[in-house]
Amino acid sequence: MKKKFSTMKLQNRFLLILLLALTISATLFELLWLNKWALVNWTGNFEILQSQIDDEDFWTKLDKTAQNLSLPESSDDEAASKAIKPLLDLADKYTSIYLYEQEDGLYITGQYAKIMDEKHSGFRTFFDLGYRLTDGEGEDFRQGYLQFQNGKAQVVVVNYQRALFIYPYMFLSLLLSVLVFLGIVLFFMNRKMREVLALEQEILLMSTGDLTHPVPQYSKDEIGILANELNHLRISLNENIVREQESRKANQDLITALSHDLRTPLTILTGYLEVLRLGRTPEKQADYLDRCLKKASDIKELTDQMFSYALVSEEQETPDMxxxxxxxxxxxxxxxxxxxxxxxxxxxxxxxxxxxxxxxxxxxxxxxxxxxxxxxxxxxxxxxxxxxxxxxxxxxxxxxxxxxxxxxxxxxxxxxxxxxxxxxxxxxxxxxxxxxxxxxxxxxxxxxxxxxxxxxxxxxxxxxxxxxxxxxxxx
CATH class of the missing domain: 3.30.565.10 (Histidine kinase-like ATPase, C-terminal domain)
Incomplete structure (x- = not known):
């Protein structure tokens, strides 16, 4: 599997990494969210979930207070609704209380949690955002029945204090999942960027004339192919330069040797010509002339060799077919x-x-x-x-x-x-x-x-x- 992954194209590998990172981050978020209560149980911090709705004394006070009050006949009875306000004031700022008729369930009166009014707009905005994202996980409610002086009514108590834990936990879980996603993607991208930067350094090193340092070999994606071809180019350039240096040295050696070989017959020829010019030995002039012709022939042969060698070394020659x-x-x-x-x-x-x-x-x-x-x-x-x-x-x-x-x-x-x-x-x-x-x-x-x-x-x-x-x- 690893070998097959290393041979994939860079675009396909990146898409696969994105899919893998998305799967891992989504799975992590799901695990954190589904096990939020287990996490609270594991840490033992139940106090952060305790609210007025879980307080038995609060329900006892509600029951005793209701027995001393009369239930309004309808929601339009403002005087009776004000008279029952001591019952509603038992709720703290995170708790809402609503009363409904026992038989037909019609709304009678109630009081909205003070934390949700305009004075606490920050909490309301935070709650509304979390409510939509968690499908109401931050809201806790219970219902029961209260006995009033003039009858019995259904009471519904809604508490929003749990939002102080659930919504930060949700955002923290989401942030952690996003960080895991970005970490996987950025790790892959950073690795590829390091390879690109390494290739950049190798190219800069080659531009300075150092062709002996091998280019690192990577996976078989586009960057790996580029590194491999760059290494082949380095080897070819190095071989060409070495070959050119050897050829230049061979040419210099040949020119040096032929120059030395030319100097000898030229020196002898010059000597014979000097003797002939001075005319000191007339009886040997014919012999000296023959020797001069022989040395001239030797010089011609050496120059022919130089010309022939130049033809052999000519690399750009192309036939005219x-x-x-x-x-x-x-x-x-x-x-x-x-x-x-x-x-x-x-x-x-x-x-x-x-x-x-x-x-x-x-x-x-x-x-x-x-x-x-x-x-x-x-x-x-x-x-x-x-x-x-x-x-x-x-x-x-x-x-x-x-x-x-x-x-x-x-x-x-x-x-x-x-x-x-x-x-x-x-x-x-x-x-x-x-x-x-x-x-x-x-x-x-x-x-x-x-x-x-x-x-x-x-x-x-x-x-x-x-x-x-x-x-x-x-x-």
Whole structure:
């Protein structure tokens, strides 16, 4: 039941609390009101209920006084009514006395309690209000018969002194029940307000930059959901900030490393150029020029790495998708094959006659193949052909590029920034990339490529083969 209550919406929970509080307060009032006489009996304070109507001496005086007086013949007999006034004056200010004929019950004369006249308007107002609320509980009456000199009459005595206890008790019981009702409702509201204020403090704490303090978890109502989502937001923001700090540190480390790597060839290049400018060793100028070109090539390679890394780190890049034919990819492949052919590479290209349509970005396709063939220029072995195969089948266009790695690059570490860039762009165009490295046997004197590698790559200068497979979805 408690678990079900904790999952209710805040509005439904509040309505249930109101209904529960109303039931408890009404039950409490009913118990207090029905047991008012038992409460008086328990406290032993019967004096607060004792009135003239309960006094036996008062009834004895009434009886003796009536025996010495004559009963008026009717209510119009003013002289006889005044003569009987000593009987009526026996009543105190809380008591009323009325006389009625014994046979037909007609009113003869009487006297209203002095507490109910205009001089005591405060009590009268208090009594009238309590009388309506309690249905006359504050009024106590008794009746009997009195023997007069000229006959017998019915007497009715009404006392209002009990109202001094009943009505305050009723108001006190009502006040207590209302306080219980308000206490239950305010307790629930105060609890929810404390949760809201706690969330406010958490938000203010987050606004100062403290994202490590967990948000308290409450019930599963709207406030609990808000607290849970706020905690998830805090975790996400903290993770993003940590990730951003790590990324910034990685960028700084990379820039520091590349700056250091650039400074070395620049220093050497500057030294060679100074020597050439001074012309002190004319016989070595050609050698120095070759060295300058080599260092310039090293600097270009480092700047290319920085540019490639910037592309990999670019998070806001989005592809400009358009409908393309596979012929466009064949054209890119052919242009790049022609370019590496000028550098001394041989190519073996197989393009199917079947074509297809795909949704891709022209610029990204160009960058993909430029990255792949740039790696071939840097690390490829010119003694073995570059093999390019493509196929169109099962709603997929596949391109595979294989090239042998030169022996001198077998131990060179690479960050694979270009290949990571290719993989990222393929994923952005809903494609895939698979990189497979096939190494030659480690046996002494054995330079054959593994069985998975084409025999076209079998060469003493080859340390292994890189094979990149690209899959483009066809439409």
């Amino acid at each position: 358009s409908w393309l034919s596979t012929d466009y990819i064949f054209q890119c492949i052919q242009e790049n094959c022609d370019f590496i052919s000028l550098a001394g590479f041989t190519t073996n290209v197989k393009i199917p006659e079947v074509t297809g349509i795909l949704l891709s970005d022209k610029t990204m396709i160009n960058r993909i193949f430029t990255n792949l063939f740039s790696n071939i220029l840097k690390y490829g072995d010119k003694g073995t052909p570059v093999i390019v195969r493509s196929s169109v089948r099962k709603q997929r266009f596949t391109v595979t590029v294989s090239n042998a790695i030169k022996q001198e690059h077998s131990d060179v570490g690479s960050s694979n920034i270009g290949l990571r860039n290719v993989q990222r762009m393929m994923q952005m165009m809903d494609g895939e990339m698979l990189l497979t490295k096939k190494t030659s046997s480690d046996s002494p004197g054995n330079h054959n490529i593994s069985q998975n590698t084409s025999s076209a790559f079998a060469s003493e200068n080859v340390s292994g083969v890189f094979e990149v497979t690209l899959w483009f979805p066809l439409r």
